[in-house]
Amino acid sequence: MFSSPGFAQGPAPDPEQAEKIQRFLDLVDDPQVRSWLLSAKTTTDAAAPAAVANEPVSYAGFVTIFRARATRLLEGLRAFPSEAARAAAVLEGEVDASHSARPIFLVLAFVAAGLAAQWCFWWLSRGWRAWIASLRFLTVRDKLMAISARLLWGTCYVVAFALGSLGFFLAFDWLPLVREIVVGYLFAVVIFRLARVAFDFLLAPPGSGGFANAERFRVVPVSDQAATHWTKRLGYMVGWYAFGSVTVHLLATLGFADPPRQVAAYTLGIVLLFLGIEAVWNRPTVHLSSTQPGRFGWIGVRARNWFWTVYLVTLWLLWVAGAMKPFWIAVVAAALPGAIALVRASVDNLLQGGLADAEGQNRPGVISVMVERGVRAVLIVGAIVLLADVLDIELTGITAQDSAALRLMRGALSAGIILLAIDLVWNIVKVLIDRKLGETESAHEVGSERERRRARIRTLLPILKNVLMILFVAVAIMMALSSLGVEIAPLIAGAGVVGVAIGFGAQTVVKDIISGMFYLLDDAFRVGEYIQSGSYKGTVESFSLRSVKLRHHRGAIYIVPFSELGAVQNLSRDWVIEKLTVTVGFDTDVDKARKIIKKIGQELLVDPEFAAITIEPLKMQGIDSLGDSGLILRMKFTTVPGEQFMLKRRALMMINKAFHENGIKPAFPTVQVAGDRGTDVAAAAQQALAKHNEAIAAAAASG
Structure with missing residues (x-):
């Protein structure tokens, strides 16, 4: 074949060398060995672009990398039919050699077996479900126990499916390729079922898990329509992601090169993108009043839908372009605030054990604050670790190196933790004080x-x-x-x-x-x-x-x-002594007046309206002085600070009434007019005196 003399005149291989060559050719024909060789080649080919990508490049360098990636994808798209035909032939030969059913039928059969095992668990656990549904949420502890019991039941429900499908399949001997295909897709189905259980646990849509009052177990406080919508959509997205991951992995097992596998992955990603866009546009909207527009009420619902659509499309384009650093930065920038808000709302919903303030709102408790702030710290630290891994920053190596940038980064991390x-x-201190x-x-x-x-x-x-x-x-x-x-x-x-x-x-x-x-x-x-x-x-x-x-x-x-x-x-400490005076005529029986005032004091002391505020009852101290028109009687009582005015008004009213009934008349000023002007002047003086006495009597009656 070649014109080289060395090869033309070389000796023929001996039987031992021929046997080694034949064994090497048989080993190369093995699908798993071929897959490993292709993956090793792919890793070697991708090492150089990855090393270049980790270095700062100019705009021209970025365009070059992007064109090279686009070229690889076009090559993968052209090579996909031939790779698929070759993989189908390998799979057909594997199935014919094992004399077993096709993997798709095996997957369906063992999924049916898992559903049968799941139904058996449903029937056997009907008492458990009835007990969970009958639980009452009297305290926070009761609510947490009920939600945990429901989560445990949902987990056992999926475990029953996994044992009936995966466990039953693994109990038999299968060829490696068939085993990997069936186990992979059964595992994807189990992941989908677990995701549904997780979203049923968090959102608890009406009727989920067979519970008529499932919304009582809701962790994230959303409406029933939103709970139903997001439970279905998020479950479908997780299930499709699991199916796509298994499919791309199996393509490598079947010997697909890296470019065709990337084409398949990006095509499956388009379906995931459409699922996300559909979930955004069809999500239930909350109509807020004009007085409570909400956090982003000034942005219309349609504008927000377009924003999220552009965001999701941008993520898909970054993934296709291989710009994983901007991709993960964009994911963390949107996911971290949303996760923190959901954690805060969920913790407040679960741990409503605080005191209600004057407006009827519940104050958070100490445990609520510790859990919410602790989970928030974990989310922030996790986001930092993820971004450090994506950006190729060794957090453990920051302390071992010394440069201006690393010192600043180390200080920023320490400051964030502080x-x-x-x-x-x-x-915690604020909650304790508010409580x-x-x-x-x-x-x-x-x-x-x-x-x-x-x-x-x-x-x-x-x-x-x-x-x-x-x-x-x-x-x-x-x-x-x-x-x-x-x-x-x-x-x-x-x-x-x-x-x-x-x-x-x-x-x-x-x-x-x-x-x-x-x-x-x-x-x-x-x-x-x-x-x-x-x-x-x-x-x-x-x-x-x-x-x-x-x-x-x-x-x-x-x-x-x-x-x-x-x-x-x-004027508001301990007690108050209130003193008051009443003027009576000179001919008044003082002892009789003292007895009347003492009786009034005893009546006020037993009066339910004044008993709680009276410390010492009303009593007369005696004659304070001799006035111009009568005797000035002095009285006092001791009461709670701030309540003396009400008791004083009632006492004066009762004294005036009792004196009038017992013939004790108030003192009237006497005016003697002397002169030669006759009876007209005397009559005018008597009229003025009468008006003055009427004014005094009216003032005493009004208190």
Whole structure:
């Protein structure tokens, strides 16, 4: 065949060499060996482009790489029919040699066997399903146990299918090629079934798993229509992805070269792309009101559908072009925020164990915050690890190398971890403070020790919350800067110098803050108490670091800096003694008046309206002084702060009525008019005196 003398005159191979050559040819004809040789060749051929792709290239270099990839795909498209015919011949020979049914019929037969095993489990577990359906969600623990029991049942349901299909198939001996094909597609079916169980667990569409009230077990809070839509679509997409992965793997087993396999993979990817676009356009939309437009309510539904369509098409094009780094960056950029939002909503839906605030909304609990923030940290760290692997960044090697870029990257990672940890601690502290404040929303008995403790807690905790927030923010910034390689010691020293300068320039503000600290340490006043200081008086509504907000009883509000308060008169502590006087005539029987007033005090003491606020009953102290027109009787009672006015009005009304019934008349001023003007002047004086007495009587009757 060749004209080389060496080969023309060479000796003929001996029988031993001929046997070795024949064994080599038989080994090359083996489909698995041929597949391995082709994959090794593909890996070798792809090593150089991959090495070039990992280096920064110019626009011209990118165009060259793209043209080479397009050329390979066109070659694969032209070679696909011949590769398919050759693979079909290999598979036909394998089936004829094993005298077994075709793999497609075996897959269908063992899928049917799996469905039969699944039906048997369904029938045997009817009691289990009835018990799960009868569970009541009285507490968070009950809800978690019921959802876990339902997940366990769904997992066992799929395990029964896997044992009936895969397990039953593997119990027999098959040729390697047939075994790999059937096992691969049965495994894809099992993956599809597991995906349906997972989405049934998360979304729980109505009637899923044979449960009539399946929506009670829903983890992700969505509507019934959305749950049904996404459970079906996501299950189909996962199933198709599993089918495509198995198919591409089996093409390599059947001896397909890399370009034809890539053509098949991208063609199967088009179906996955269409499934995603169809799911986006046909998804149930939530019609929001104009007052609650939602997070992206200003963007129309159609515009959002087009945006996601362009996004999915862009992902497919990046995958086809082999630009895997931009592909994974785009996937993480869209998936990470969505995953974090779904985790937050799911945790809030599962762990609704917090206290309800004044607006009826549930506050998250400590466990809810820990789980939500912990899962969020895991998602962020996982995204970082994935991107590091895609971008060929060795996270373990960052610490062993020393360059400006690596130091910055190492510092950024450390700063991110610090911020996540401080964010977790701060949210736990905030939840604890909010829960404690929520427990103090309901008032207790006026003047009781529990009520005083409640007022003090509602006074101090908001200030503590603000101080801790500032402290956490400062610590987080300092630690993050330190991890980035910034020397924080000069910053702290500079901050001290700036603080001193600000202190000299803003002495009033510093004085307000320090004065407020001493007022709080002295427990001078609390939220809800009525205080008076100079010309300022009112009910304490809230605090800031430098001022107190007072609400006047007529509605006006004062914002008073702490340094301007001075001496504070607290009118809402412990008890109040209210004193009042009544003027009666000089001829009044004082002992009789004392008995009447004492009786009125006892009646008020047993009155349900005033018994809770009365500390000491009304009693007369005696004659306070001799007035110009009568005797001035002095009385007093002790009551809860803030309630003395209501009791005083009732007491005066009862005293006036009792005095009138017992003939005790109020004192009237006597006016004597002397002169020579006659009876007209005297009549005018008597008329003026009568009007004055009527005014006094009307004032006493009105309280």
